[in-house]
Amino acid sequence: MVDSVAELAGRLTGADAGGWTPEGVRALVAGLGWTWTDAASGPVIGTGRAAGDARLRPVGAMEERYAEGEAYLELAVPVGLAEPDAGSQAAAFRAVRDELTAALGAASIMGVYGSLGPFYDSGPLWGTPFLRWRDRPNTLELRAGKAGPELILQPTDPVENWFWRQGIGEEHSITGFFGSRNDPSNGGLGFPGGWDARSWETVTGALADFLGMLPAETTALGTSVSMPVYGQLPEGGAPILFDVSCRDRLSLGCFAPDDFDPSALGWGTVGKHPGTRKVWPDDDDPQWRIDAGGPGEPSGRALAETLVATARAVGVRTPADLIVGGEASYMDAYHVRFYGLGLKTG
Structure with missing residues (x-):
């Protein structure tokens, strides 16, 4: 009889990988049957599971600097298959997420990898959500795989060493976002420094990557984003310019000055985007808005260009003057760092 995903997770978290040496990993696989x-x-x-065989990731030349004697960095076990569209993949991930949360409790860490996953891997095109149940010496992770969700058993230190060393300050050196709970399991967890966008072109690209996949990723993770964005203006002050709201659909709100008409830049009123009433019931607060759609639907590049063009049109001079509100840093019980945007948080 094949284990349920929750039963498999329990077996993996209780397994001994023997320091991830060749002998230890062979014993781990044999012990799992x-x-x-x-x-x-x-x-x-061979696991006997319908989702396919498991994979071992050996330590290669690119990974040696992050390892501490391990021969392997992860055992990846596919636990679900879904159609390739974003909605189906997000739903499959969410179903496994819900089962694991019921069995193991809330994950220690949750987030999105963006275009740069652990050890410089790229993820699926629909989104790159992940959850980690952190422990020592090993961590269990739920990750979006190429065909469906995967459970990853991995030694804790190498993947965290890799993440820490990406904090070099170069544009796009860290992508996605990273959230952690105030929980004993996160004792000793380090957070690398971020990076600052140096051009509007960089901001546009970062926002495009973030917005295009966001509704699929928040759906998969069972969470929501509520992100006010402020603009520092030459005459002083930093009023709110935008509100980014996303759970199963992405909605953007624009708080334009009264003497500015943003309709030419792609914004509409509630009459054009009636679905946004679920987010902002007052038709005039904000007056300007966009219903960008659900999983797989947003045009990230077009939305990013609209946001940047609007910010510049109302007087925001540089990327350093575009600020993510600190309120966005709290997603349920997680404190989140939006590394991939390259914007200040304040």
């Missing part, structure tokens, strides 16, 4: 077949491309781990 799985088969090991050597192949030219690496070990094939």
Whole structure:
């Protein structure tokens, strides 16, 4: 009989990988009752699960600097298959997320990898959500795989070493966002420094990546984003310019000055975007808004261009003058750092 995902998670968290040495990992696989077949491309781990074989990630030349004697960095076990569209993938991830949360409690860490995942991997095009149940010496992670959700058992230190060393201050050196709970499991967890966008082109690209996948990722994670964005103006003051709201759909609100008409830049009223009443019941607060759609629907680039063009038109001079409100840093029980935007938080 094949384990449920929750049962599999319990077996993985209780397993001993023997320091992730070759002998330790072979014993881990045998203890799980799985088969090991050597192949030219690496070990094939037969699990008997419908979602397919498990994969081991060996430490290669790119990963050696982050490892501390481990021969392998992760055991990835597919736990679900879904159609490739964003809605189906997000729903499959969410179903596993709900099952694991009921069995293990809330994850220690949640977030989105963006275009740069651990050890410089790229993720699926629909989104890159992840959840981690952090422990030592190993951490269990739910990650978006290429065909569906995957459970990852990994030694804790290498993946955290990799993340820490990305804080070099270069544009796009860290992508996505990273949230952690105030929980004993996160004791000793480090947070790298971020980076600052140096051009409006960089801001546009970062916002495009963030907005295009956001409703799929918040749906998958079972959370929401409520992000006010402020603009420092030459005459003084930093009024709110935008509100980014996303759970299962992405809505953008614009608080334009009374003497400015943003309709030419792509904004509409509630008459054009009636679905936004679920977010902002008052038709005039904000007056200007966009219903960008659900998983897989937003045009990230077009939305980003609208936001940047509007900010510049009302007088925001540089990317350093565009500020993410500190309120956005709290998503349910998680404190979140929006590394991938390259914008100040205040």
